[in-house]
Amino acid sequence: MIYLDLALRGGAVTILMLLALLLWRAPISLEGRLSVSALALSESAFLITTAALPLDLHPALLSNLTLIASLTPAAITWLIVTIFIDAPGQRWPWLVASLAASIAFYAHEAFPGLFSVCLPMSVVLYGALVILSLWSTRDDLVECRCRARPWFAAAIAGLALFLTAGQATGLLQEDGIILALLQAVGTLVVSLAFAVWLLRPDANRWPGETSPDIDSRLAIHDEFADPALIAGIQSAMTAGIWREEGLTIGALAGKLAVPEHRLRRAINQGLGYRNFSxxxxxxxxxxxxxxxxxxxxxxxxxxxxxxxxxxxxxxxxxxxxxxxxxxxxxxxxxxxxxxxxxxxxxxxxxxxxxx
Known part of the structure; x- marks a missing residue:
């Protein structure tokens, strides 16, 4: 079992490193590449330092790997908010909270008593990330992100939530082989699924420019546009429907008598917006x-x-x-x-x- 754990961790680390390297050739934003690389590095360090079979590493190397591994909560959060939150100003509260969790994890190496504090912090953080991934769907206009949200939340934040909650409740022992195997198998499966999704690069998955003028947006996205629906949207906007307090994409779709997914596509691919708000x-x-x-x-x-x-x-x-x-x-x-x-x-x- 110990050697199986080691083999699974080796496979996961290999996939994570290859994924990070390949994405540097992908047509996505710099922040997207950096966030994936940060997660690949921190998760790889975590897998190495928590293996069921203790590895004979030089103390300096082990210390550096432990520091990098402690940044996993921050790296997971950075990746999720980079993909799902387009406005940079709305990301920093999440990043601050995740950095606090990472600091607590690193500090518990010197002060073991802090382990009882950092686990609940991580449970709350990962639970909030799952809610963010699902709840923000209501405002998202990018189809590939909307489709990915449920499994993305379950796969990345959900796996981290399950493992930390198991440790926090005592169901999974920190040094037990069961926890080690769950970490290895879970990370390997999630890495493979994530690689399949990310290695079909689509710039729409990542934040980009959202403020070109309407004429240029229409010219760029004309091949996707539904002229009648675009005209209906513009007519409704000209009539002042945007003045309605609490207007949602579902409510607008109802007023225009079109399916919500068609309206999302028209506003995103026809008018160039990624977010309904x-x-x-x-x-x-x-x-x-x-x-x-x-x-x-x-x-x-x-x-x-x-x-x-x-x-x-x-x-x-x-x-x-x-x-x-x-x-x-x-x-x-x-x-x-x-x-x-x-x-x-x-x-x-x-x-x-x-x-």
Whole structure:
């Protein structure tokens, strides 16, 4: 059994290293390549340092491998948020939380008592990642990501959750052969499945540019466009459907009388958006910019304008506004009043990429 464990771990490490190397030739973002490489390195180090058969490694090498292995929670989180969260600003809370879990794991080598703390931290982290992978489906417009989410959540975050929860509850002993075999088999199977998915590179799986103008998006994605549906979407947007508070892709599909998957494809491949909230919020922020620069509405509060363009509260409005323009609504209004913007920037602040 010990040698079977060692063979399985060797196979998993080989696949992980090959996957990381091959992805550097794939047409995906730099962050995508880095996140996969980080997971491959940390998971390989983890497999080596937790083998059922203790390996005779030089103390310095073992120490470095232990440090790299402790970064596995952070690496898993980085990969998942890179694939499933398009907005970089929404990823950092997850990365901070995962780094805290990694630090706790590394610290428990010097302070064994911390093991009872780092396991629950990891259980909570991996459980949250499973929920993120599934819950954010409702806003995702990229078909290949939507299809992959359930098994992705179960395979990567779910496996980590199962193993850490087993240790936390005492069902799996830390130094037991059963835990070692589960780690080896699980990692090998997940690595193979992940390799099959990732080695068919599709740039749509990874975050990319989401703010070209509509004409260029239509030109680039014309081969995928359903002209009648695109026209219906644009007509609904022109009529102001984006002003409806809490508008979902399901609700929009119902109003347009089309299946939800067709609407997702039209907005993603026809209009070039990866996220439904970004699609709706762009129209809302454009309208908010117009209201903030309208002399007739200079006495209107930011909250009133937020309600007017479809936001339920000022917090999400402020975050969405800053993400699109680089300014808070108040800063933007003051900058306009000071005369710092050109006429073109006032009329189309998002297109002007104000930062």
């Amino acid at each position: 970004n699609f709706i919020n762009r129209a809302r922020i454009e309208a908010a910019c117009t209201a903030l620069t309208d002399p007739a509405q200079m006495n209107a509060t930011v909250l009133e304008i937020a309600y007017e363009v479809g936001f339920a509260s000022v917090g999400p409005f402020n975050r969405a506004f800053r993400a699109e323009t680089g300014y808070s609504p108040t800063e933007y209004r003051h900058t306009v009043q000071s005369g710092a913007f050109t006429d073109s920037e006032k009329s189309s602040p998002i297109a002007a990429n104000l930062h």
